[in-house]
Amino acid sequence: MALAAGLLAVLFAISATANAYSHECLQWTPWINADQNTTDGGDYELIGFNLDVEGSRPGRVTRELARRGIVCNNPVQVQCREASTKRHWYQTGDASRSPKYARCSLAEGMRCQNKYLSRGKCHDYEIRLLCWTDKCRHLKWTAWSDIDNPSGHCDCETRANTRPGCPDGRTPLDIDCRTVDGQHAALTKDFHVVCDVNEGMHCFNKFQPGYVKGSWRPLCLDYKVRHLCGNLYTKPNNSAEIIYPIQLHEVKFNLSDIHWKG
Ligand SMILES: [Ca+2]
Numbered sequence: 001m002a003l004a005a006g007l008l009a010v011l012f013a014i015s016a017t018a019n020a021y022s023h024e025c026l027q028w029t030p031w032i033n034a035d036q037n038t039t040d041g042g043d044y045e046l047i048g049f050n051l052d053v054e055g056s057r058p059g060r061v062t063r064e065l066a067r068r069g070i071v072c073n074n075p076v077q078v079q080c081r082e083a084s085t086k087r088h089w090y091q092t093g094d095a096s097r098s099p100k101y102a103r104c105s106l107a108e109g110m111r112c113q114n115k116y117l118s119r120g121k122c123h124d125y126e127i128r129l130l131c132w133t134d135k136c137r138h139l140k141w142t143a144w145s146d147i148d149n150p151s152g153h154c155d156c157e158t159r160a161n162t163r164p165g166c167p168d169g170r171t172p173l174d175i176d177c178r179t180v181d182g183q184h185a186a187l188t189k190d191f192h193v194v195c196d197v198n199e200g201m202h203c204f205n206k207f208q209p210g211y212v213k214g215s216w217r218p219l220c221l222d223y224k225v226r227h228l229c230g231n232l233y234t235k236p237n238n239s240a241e242i243i244y245p246i247q248l249h250e251v252k253f254n255l256s257d258i259h260w261k262g
């Protein structure tokens, strides 16, 4: 159990020093500045899929990460800073009137809206995400799963279809959604695509341009998914116990609650 105890100590250190994350299964992305002008009403460094402000498309940071081949659809943490001076986002003054006008959040990334600022223009921000990675011996990607086809209402590679997401029945730490020929879901032309560790992936034909009610014509592309899960074959020393990965909801909301199943 010495190994498990050591890892636990590292994780407690993570919770204590928010700016000094280090864990072999976690990795920061490069700094991303996907929006350099404010002519669209502000500075939007957005993450996630199916966002209203992006016209029901993925966030521009999620798209830029996909262009770089980086999968991070369930970040553990985000950091935002002013691009030129590298000041923390909350030191620029944009958020001084109200956090809702300029904020950096794990839910949607960095959002700053010009219209609420007395100077009339947001600073230029950049963002990076802390992501789970398989560059460690505790986590690995499952095989690709393609259960559904878009010929009905949707291509629904959802948790209901693919459950359990992980072989041990636990919630995956991340999900990778691509078309069957390998294109990142964030980079297709489909609208209202969802790629989420809890929901899975879905794309509904009715939300696509050219949809005709009653038609069964598939308009969504055909997608496949894989999940980042605990490596069930990693064993501490000679013990028969199995190390399970850190659980998603515990990491996000209470690092001190992390437990290991033996
Ligand atoms: Ca920016």
Ligand SMILES: [Ca+2]
Binding pocket: 146, 147, 148, 149, 150, 155, 156, 157, 222, 223, 224
């Ligand atoms: Ca499919």
